[in-house]
Amino acid sequence: MSKKIPVNVELGDEVFLVTGITIKHNVPGFFFIDFKQAKEVTDNVFGETRTAIQIKRRTIAINAVLIKDFIRILNHALNKYEKFYGNIKMPEIPKKFKIKPKSKEITISSENYIG
Numbered sequence: 126m127s128k129k130i131p132v133n134v135e136l137g138d139e140v141f142l143v144t145g146i147t148i149k150h151n152v153p154g155f156f157f158i159d160f161k162q163a164k165e166v167t168d169n170v171f172g173e174t175r176t177a178i179q180i181k182r183r184t185i186a187i188n189a190v191l192i193k194d195f196i197r198i199l200n201h202a203l204n205k206y207e208k209f210y211g212n213i214k215m216p217e218i219p220k221k222f223k224i225k226p227k228s229k230e231i232t233i234s235s236e237n238y239i240g
Contacts, residue, residue: 141160141162141181141183142162142164143160143161143162144161144162144163144164145160145161145162145163146158146159146160146161147159147161154188154189155186155187155188155189156186156187156188156189156192157184157185157186158184158185158187159182159183159184160182160183160184160185161180161181161182162180162181162182163178163179163180164178164179165177165178165179166178166179
């Protein structure tokens with residue numbers, strides 16, 4: 126005999142347009158994905174128009190096994206998207222924004238060797 130179990134699906138907030146992503150994995154077994162939305166807002170304060178940047182964030186935590194499956198699903202969806210709409214062209218990043226890897230050369234000699 127089967128028993129019916131009610132299922133409630135919460136739809137959550139309105140659509141969140143993501144303009145930036147940060148991923149952290151500082152806790153073993155979990156990834157934290159921080160979605161950011163930056164947009165320009167204009168307010169009228171005492172007759173003076175002021176413009177500001179508003180930043181909203183939504184962070185999700187995903188276990189490591191699920192993140193691998195998520196990447197697989199995302200790659201599949203991306204491939205289907207590009208077959209239908211064409212390749213996504215990535216914008217060129219100006220040199221001043223590129224991250225340069227830091228390299229430190231360490232010379233080990235008898236003077237600085239501890240061991």
